[in-house]
Amino acid sequence: MQILIVEDEERVARFIARGLEAEGHRCQVAPDGAQGLREARHGDYDLIVLDRMLPAIDGVALCRQLRADGLRTPVLMLTALDAVEDRVSGLRAGADDYLAKPFDFDELLARIEALSRRGGLDSSETLEVGPLCVDVPGRRVTLAGSEVELTALEFDLLRLLASSAGRYWSRERILNRVWGSAADPETNVVDVYVSRLRRKLGEGAGLIQTRRGVGYCLQAPAD
Numbered sequence: 510m511q512i513l514i515v516e517d518e519e520r521v522a523r524f525i526a527r528g529l530e531a532e533g534h535r536c537q538v539a540p541d542g543a544q545g546l547r548e549a550r551h552g553d554y555d556l557i558v559l560d561r562m563l564p565a566i567d568g569v570a571l572c573r574q575l576r577a578d579g580l581r582t583p584v585l586m587l588t589a590l591d592a593v594e595d596r597v598s599g600l601r602a603g604a605d606d607y608l609a610k611p612f613d614f615d616e617l618l619a620r621i622e623a624l625s626r627r628g629g630l631d632s633s634e635t636l637e638v639g640p641l642c643v644d645v646p647g648r649r650v651t652l653a654g655s656e657v658e659l660t661a662l663e664f665d666l667l668r669l670l671a672s673s674a675g676r677y678w679s680r681e682r683i684l685n686r687v688w689g690s691a692a693d694p695e696t697n698v699v700d701v702y703v704s705r706l707r708r709k710l711g712e713g714a715g716l717i718q719t720r721r722g723v724g725y726c727l728q729a730p731a732d
């Protein structure tokens with residue numbers, strides 16, 4: 510997994526990153542809340558380990574902001590405080606789990622693994638991004654109430670983007686998740702399908718954003 514660690518204590522950040530890298534994960538460390546927010550919004554992460562007390566933007570505010578943006582990446586919040594009200598405020602802000610410092614690395618790892626099993630593509634829900642509604646079990650898509658006819662692959666691509674609105678997906682990862690790891694990494698099929706989706710979405714085409722060198726993202730229009 511690609512994991513973002515937002516932690517201002519260098520020693521703790523290094524301890525977590527080294528341990529997770531030894532387990533085969535790739536880690537990026539952000540040393541304050543503002544950098545953490547930027548990374549989380551524009552990076553391609555499977556999970557975020559988020560310290561609660563951070564300079565610039567604290568962990569609770571950061572988490573609330575990410576959820577308000579529509580980002581569903583699982584968040585494990587770390588804290589030096591272990592009072593019930595601190596746990597509750599973290600969870601209310603949209604964190605998926607909570608771990609008090611000092612913690613045992615094995616416990617951190619177990620919680621990360623549990624979160625990653627719960628995360629990912631959920632097949633039993635309706636995903637809403639602005640006027641777009643993706644009915645996952647029914648495999649139907651509506652835009653402002655009107656049905657949009659999609660092929661199976663177009664649906665899978667849109668569902669992937671809708672499952673983590675606000676998060677950029679690289680072509681490589683889209684290819685991997687929608688077409689499978691056997692797909693030729695040199696192919697431009699992702700770009701072709703994104704333009705088809707945009708055409709079919711018509712007025713909703715602007716929901717799919719492109720960032721050069723980063724990838725694609727589905728984002729609700731700003732109010």
Ligand code: CA
Pocket residue numbers: 516517518560561562563
């Ligand atoms: Ca801290």
